[in-house]
Every structure is written in structure tokens, then in C-alpha cells.
Amino acid sequence: MPQPSQPLRSLGFLTIGLFDEADPARGHESTLSIIELGERLGFDSAWLRHRHLQYGISSPIAVMAAASQRTHRIALGTAVTPLGWENPLRLAEDLATVDVLSGGRINPGVSVGPPMQFERVKYSLYPDTANDEDFGYGRVSRLLGFVAGEPASTWAGTEGIESYSDRVQPHSPGLRSRMWYGGASLRSAQWAGENEMNLLVSSVVRAEESTEFDEIQLSHIGRFRQFHPAGRDARVSQGLVVIPTDSASAGQIAKYEEYARGRSVRTHEPQGPARMMFAPDLVGTSDYIAEQLYANKSFREVNEVAFALPFSFDHEDYVQILTDIALELGPALGWRPAPQ
Structure with a gap:
């Protein structure tokens, strides 16, 4: 059993929230019940992916x-949240x-970046400005400013019986400190640090200085902390796919192993013109997964994780995986569940 030099402080999970087009309510209810289960098991956080024009969560804020x-x-x-789909003020x-x-x-x-499938949806998203939209970091800066309470209007006061604010309402004072950037490159990691955000280290990263996934994640963490005013105290959460099998049935184990095999090819070398690297999925007992994680240099640099649930499993599979993470893997990493 590996002995953590620094106990894992925060344990979270990430879900895509898949649903059947013929019965979307059932899939959304499954997602909500999984989040409720996560709270009962003591998880510190639950995270939602965006899946626009797909059969997954299109509106995480509503969920x-x-x-x-x-x-x-x-x-x-x-x-x-890919900001190319969003108006920063409304968001x-x-x-x-x-x-x-x-x-x-x-x-x-x-x-940031252009929305996925942008050429196919751009005139639905931006019928008049599709070719003029800026999908760079300025979009994040605008969002951060509005969340922090910077002016969104040139005027505040009363007009007739209506009162108006010059900043976003309601204002939630602590929200700015809980804004995260999902970075897949050194440039993004540096920008997030310079702008005092928290960093979500992606399970899909750009191969820039290395083709070793662990080395790439480690470089992003280092660059982020180098430019963040808080230095090593700046918050970083690592995202990986882990599938513990401690209480899984033989059928579930076979399904999980086949899932990982089907995705393993893309983890061996950079993919596509952007040279993207994918994290390998970790499948096995919690003791085995803990050993693999402690062999990971980037994991040893963080004390927060958000383990991603696989995309295409059934509700009972997610229940088993979350339960094993909370009862077996988390304690093996030095984590203790939050009090109820």
C-alpha cells in the first residue's frame, strides 16, 4: 500500500451526463442522483462537462x-464551459x-477557443458576427470582471420606479476566487496563473516540450504556479479517468477493461495536427490505481483531483465506481470523506 507524503485534500468526480434522446429526463435524473450519491459518500466536488448538440449535458448551469x-x-x-458558446455578461x-x-x-x-464544429454551427450561434468573433482570452477576462463586480453598464440609478445597477446582479462576492481555467497548453497555464485563476489540469493536453503525458501535465502545473501570485499555494486540480474494480462484478470488469483497451491507442503518441496527448485510463483495484498515481509526478504535485467517470457506462456502473473511489481509492490516497 503506498503511503502518501501529503494526503489528498479534495476528491471530486466529473460526469458527462449522457442520456437517450427518446427519454432525456431519465438521463438527467441519473446525473442528479449520482451527484446526491457523491455527497452521501463524502466527495468534496462534482463536476459537469458540456456537450453541445450531443446527447450529454448541454446546460450544466441548469443542472x-x-x-x-x-x-x-x-x-x-x-x-x-467553452466560452465560445457563451455571452460573458449573461453567463x-x-x-x-x-x-x-x-x-x-x-x-x-x-x-477559450472556437466552438467545436464551429463551421457547422457558426451561423446559428453568431448569424451576423460569426467571422468577427474573438474567441481568445479576452472573453475570459470579461467574464472574470463581471463576476468580480466590475461595471457592466455606464449608469446606475433610478428611472421612474425601476432601480438599476451598473454591475451584474446578484453579486456573489466569493465567486471570483472559485473560477477555474481548463488548460491544455503552457500558454493557457501561464495565462491562468497571471490572471489569478485556479487551474484544472486537463486529461487532454498539447504535446509541446514532451510526448510523455505525465511530463506535460507537470510542466503545466509548474508554469501555472510560476506566474500565479500564490506560487505553490495556487490551487490545481488534476483530471484523470480511474475505474476501480474492488466491488465490480466479473461482467463489469470485462466491460471496463474493454473500454480502456479501445481508447489506449490514442495515448501512445500525439494525435492530429494539434499534437494532442490523451491520458491513459487506469483500471484495476484501488491499491493498483493508487500505486500508478503515486508513480505519476504530476499527481504528487497536487492535493485536489476530479476523477472523470467514463462516458458510456450504465447508472449502476457509476454507482459502483463512485462507491469504490470513496471507500477504497480515496483512503488509499490519504483522503477522508467530508462529514455529513
């Missing part, structure tokens, strides 16, 4: 709002509203 009313303690985050209003509803538990993670 977080629902989850906030069915939980009391667990933090709720997005990993990540700031939604995030602040859900943060107030949740009692200050929202952890929004964001990223």
Missing part, C-alpha cells in the same frame, strides 16, 4: 441549479444566481 436544491455541501463545478448573471442558490458552492471552469 447545477437543480443539484444545488438536492444537496447541501458538495461543491458543483463545470469542467469546462456571469447565471453563475452568480446559481452560486447564491447553492450557498456559495459553484466552481465554474472555463476554456
Whole structure:
């Protein structure tokens, strides 16, 4: 059994929230019940992916709002919101509203770049400005400013019987400190540090200085902390796919191993013109996974993780995986569940 030199402080999980097009309510209910289970098991955070025009969560903020009313303690985050799909001012209003509803538990993670499938959707998203939109870091800066309470209007006051604010309402004072950036490159890691965000280290990264996934994640953590005013105290959360099998049935184990085999080819070398590297999935007993994690240099640099649930499993599989993470893997990493 590996002995942690620094206990894992925060244990979270990430879900894509798949659903059947013929019965979307059932899939969304499954996602909410998984988040409720996570809270009962003592997880510190639950994170939601975006899947626009697919059969997964298209509106994590709406799902977080629902989850906030069915939980009391667990933090709720997005990993990540692609800002190319969003208006920063409207997004700031939604995030602040859900943060107030949740009692200050929202952890929004964001990223920049053109939306996926942009050529196919750009005239639906931006019918008049598709070729002029800036999808760079300025979009994040605008969001951060609005969340922090910077002016969104040139005027505040009363007009007739209507009162107006010059900043986003409601204002949630602690939300700015809980903004995360999902970085896949050294440039993004540096920008996040310079702008005092928290960093979500991606399970899909750009091969720049190395083709070893662990080395790439480690370089992102180092660059982020180098440029963040808090230095080594700056918050970093690592995202990997782990599938413990401690209480899994023989059928589940076979399914999990086949899933990992089908995805393993893409982990061997950079993929595509962007030279993207994918993290290998870790499947096995919690003791085995803990040993693999402690052999990972980047894992030893963090004390927060958000383990990603596989995309295409059944509800009962997620229950088994989450339960084993909380009862077996987490303690093997020095983590202790949050008090109920």
C-alpha cells in the first residue's frame, strides 16, 4: 500500500451526463442522483462537462441549479464551459444566481477557443458576427470582471420606479476566487496563473516540450504556479479517468477493461495536427490505481483531483465506481470523506 507524503485534500468526480434522446429526463435524473450519491459518500466536488448538440449535458448551469436544491455541501463545478458558446455578461448573471442558490458552492471552469464544429454551427450561434468573433482570452477576462463586480453598464440609478445597477446582479462576492481555467497548453497555464485563476489540469493536453503525458501535465502545473501570485499555494486540480474494480462484478470488469483497451491507442503518441496527448485510463483495484498515481509526478504535485467517470457506462456502473473511489481509492490516497 503506498503511503502518501501529503494526503489528498479534495476528491471530486466529473460526469458527462449522457442520456437517450427518446427519454432525456431519465438521463438527467441519473446525473442528479449520482451527484446526491457523491455527497452521501463524502466527495468534496462534482463536476459537469458540456456537450453541445450531443446527447450529454448541454446546460450544466441548469443542472447545477437543480443539484444545488438536492444537496447541501458538495461543491458543483463545470469542467469546462467553452466560452465560445457563451455571452460573458449573461453567463456571469447565471453563475452568480446559481452560486447564491447553492450557498456559495459553484466552481465554474472555463476554456477559450472556437466552438467545436464551429463551421457547422457558426451561423446559428453568431448569424451576423460569426467571422468577427474573438474567441481568445479576452472573453475570459470579461467574464472574470463581471463576476468580480466590475461595471457592466455606464449608469446606475433610478428611472421612474425601476432601480438599476451598473454591475451584474446578484453579486456573489466569493465567486471570483472559485473560477477555474481548463488548460491544455503552457500558454493557457501561464495565462491562468497571471490572471489569478485556479487551474484544472486537463486529461487532454498539447504535446509541446514532451510526448510523455505525465511530463506535460507537470510542466503545466509548474508554469501555472510560476506566474500565479500564490506560487505553490495556487490551487490545481488534476483530471484523470480511474475505474476501480474492488466491488465490480466479473461482467463489469470485462466491460471496463474493454473500454480502456479501445481508447489506449490514442495515448501512445500525439494525435492530429494539434499534437494532442490523451491520458491513459487506469483500471484495476484501488491499491493498483493508487500505486500508478503515486508513480505519476504530476499527481504528487497536487492535493485536489476530479476523477472523470467514463462516458458510456450504465447508472449502476457509476454507482459502483463512485462507491469504490470513496471507500477504497480515496483512503488509499490519504483522503477522508467530508462529514455529513
